[in-house]
Amino acid sequence: MSTPAEHHVLVDGTGVRFSCTEGDTLLRAALRAGVGLSYECNSGACGSCRYELVDGEVRDRRPDAPGLSPRDRRRGRRLACQSEPLSDCVVRAGSLGEVTAYRPVTQTARLRAVRPLTHDMSEFVFTADEHAAFAPGQYAMLYFPDGRVERAYSMSNLGNRDREWKFVVKRTPDGQATSILFDKLEVGSEVVLDGPYGHAYLRPERNRDIVCVAGGSGLGAMISVVLGAAALPDAVDRTAHLFIGGRREEDVHIPEAVLVARRRLRALHVHTAVSEADGCDAQPPCGIPPFRGFVHEAVVRTLGESITGFTYYAAGPPAMTDALARALVVERGLPADHLYFDRFC
Numbered sequence: 001m002s003t004p005a006e007h008h009v010l011v012d013g014t015g016v017r018f019s020c021t022e023g024d025t026l027l028r029a030a031l032r033a034g035v036g037l038s039y040e041c042n043s044g045a046c047g048s049c050r051y052e053l054v055d056g057e058v059r060d061r062r063p064d065a066p067g068l069s070p071r072d073r074r075r076g077r078r079l080a081c082q083s084e085p086l087s088d089c090v091v092r093a094g095s096l097g098e099v100t101a102y103r104p105v106t107q108t109a110r111l112r113a114v115r116p117l118t119h120d121m122s123e124f125v126f127t128a129d130e131h132a133a134f135a136p137g138q139y140a141m142l143y144f145p146d147g148r149v150e151r152a153y154s155m156s157n158l159g160n161r162d163r164e165w166k167f168v169v170k171r172t173p174d175g176q177a178t179s180i181l182f183d184k185l186e187v188g189s190e191v192v193l194d195g196p197y198g199h200a201y202l203r204p205e206r207n208r209d210i211v212c213v214a215g216g217s218g219l220g221a222m223i224s225v226v227l228g229a230a231a232l233p234d235a236v237d238r239t240a241h242l243f244i245g246g247r248r249e250e251d252v253h254i255p256e257a258v259l260v261a262r263r264r265l266r267a268l269h270v271h272t273a274v275s276e277a278d279g280c281d282a283q284p285p286c287g288i289p290p291f292r293g294f295v296h297e298a299v300v301r302t303l304g305e306s307i308t309g310f311t312y313y314a315a316g317p318p319a320m321t322d323a324l325a326r327a328l329v330v331e332r333g334l335p336a337d338h339l340y341f342d343r344f345c
Contacts, residue, residue: 007085011035012054012092020085026051026058027080028194031104036097040342042081042141042152042197046318047072049080056089102133102159102196109165109193111185117253120171121217123156124181128163128193136202136228137221137313139342140165140195144180151177152197154315154342156220156255158227165193168220200313200342202228208311208338209239211303213324215295215316219244221342223255225313226268230261239267241303241310245295245320247276252290273298296324300332308334314341 004022009029011017020029027049030037039049044065050072061082068079080093109126116122134140139154153167172178185191202210202225210229212222222242229240240261246252252272262268272290291298295316300307312328314321321341328334 007056008088009056009085010088010090011096012090014096016096022086023084025061025081026083026085026089026091028104029085030080031099031197034099034103036099037080038094038097039081039197040199041067043150044079044082047079050077051080051083051094052076052092053078053083054090054092056091057086058083058089059086100135100138100196100201102135102138104195104197105130105133106192106194107131108190111187111189111191112164113187117168117255119250121219121251121253122169122171122182123220123255124167124169126165126167126191126193128165130163132157132160132163132165134159134196134201136224137200137315137340137342138196138198138224139221140167140193140197142167142177143192143194144177144185145189145191146180149176149180154198154218154221154224155196156223156257158224158231166220168217168223170217198342200315200340201225202313203311203340204228204232206311207234209241209309211241211243211299211310211312213243213245213295213299213312213314213316213320215245215314215320218315218317218320218342219253219255221315222313223257226261227257230264230268235264236266238265239269240265241269241271243271243273243295243299243302245273245275245298245316247274249274249290271298271302294323295320296327299324300327307332308338310338312339312341314339 006019018033018035040046044062044067047067107128107130109128112127113125139152141150143150156168157166212225214222273295274290275294329336
């Protein structure tokens with residue numbers, strides 16, 4: 001078998017260079033090399049990784065990706081997360097940011113267990129070939145056996161030496177990836193795991209109390225952040241709030257791991273919010289009736305005047321994270337660098 005070709009990429013005006021193996025994307029190759037290109041979803045939907053190709057040739061994995069507007073296309077912009085270099089390239093990108101201590105690695109992982117959480121959400125446990133090195137709150141890309149479907153899912157555990165990666169996944173109607181996970185993948189099946197990625201990871205150096213806001217499958221990332229905070233040496237001096245949003249009460253789940261974290265932190269307050277009232281007879285989580293409304297509204301109502309005194313982490317659908325950012329940063333004056341989130345589209 002021939003060795004895949006490597007192409008060299010120069011970031012125009014910076015002197016920064018990195019190599020990209022044939023078949024890898026420009027974004028992921030940069031992150032593997034420690035070059036912090038801007039990104040969020042890693043799947044072509046958000047547009048955060050827009051760049052201009054100055055010289056060279058690339059292949060677009062997803063030419064119709066929604067992350068590019070008609071204006072972007074007219075200006076020749078592309079998405080680094082969907083671009084596979086076919087030659088040496090020169091690119092013009094925005095400012096280069098930070099890269100976590102964990103650079104993404106591609107490896108094989110095997111499904112070890114599936115644990116149902118709600119009527120349409122389960123935790124999938126994989127054991128990887130090499131390691132499970134990631135920061136609390138990050139996500140990984142999973143490639144499924146047919147080789148054509150990949151999706152981003154947040155880890156719901158902490159980095160560990162047992163090579164264990166856990167993912168909370170919500171079934172999506174007619175979703176290709178979730179239909180494979182819930183209906184076709186059997187224990188022992190292999191997937192390709194590429195990670196870690198993501199910006200909504202715990203910053204332990206910030207000596208502030210934290211608020212975690214989760215919507216849908218974003219629950220996994222926020223559980224990881226809470227567990228990470230509870231594992232810090234000064235956990236007994238930290239307070240955390242965890243807000244979990246869903247459409248109905250039956251959509252909301254509070255994992256047992258949260259109760260473990262509560263014993264190590266000074267305080268952990270769990271709040272739930274449901275946006276639809278459907279007369280469901282499901283028992284409220286922890287026996288406490290949920291807030292009726294959207295989860296960002298629950299954050300504002302609950303924290304009140306103290307709202308700017310926290311560092312925030314959030315994961316969930318774009319509508320949720322955008323509404324939260326408006327409520328906190330635009331309307332309440334929270335400094336933008338006190339809010340970290342990953343949007344899953």
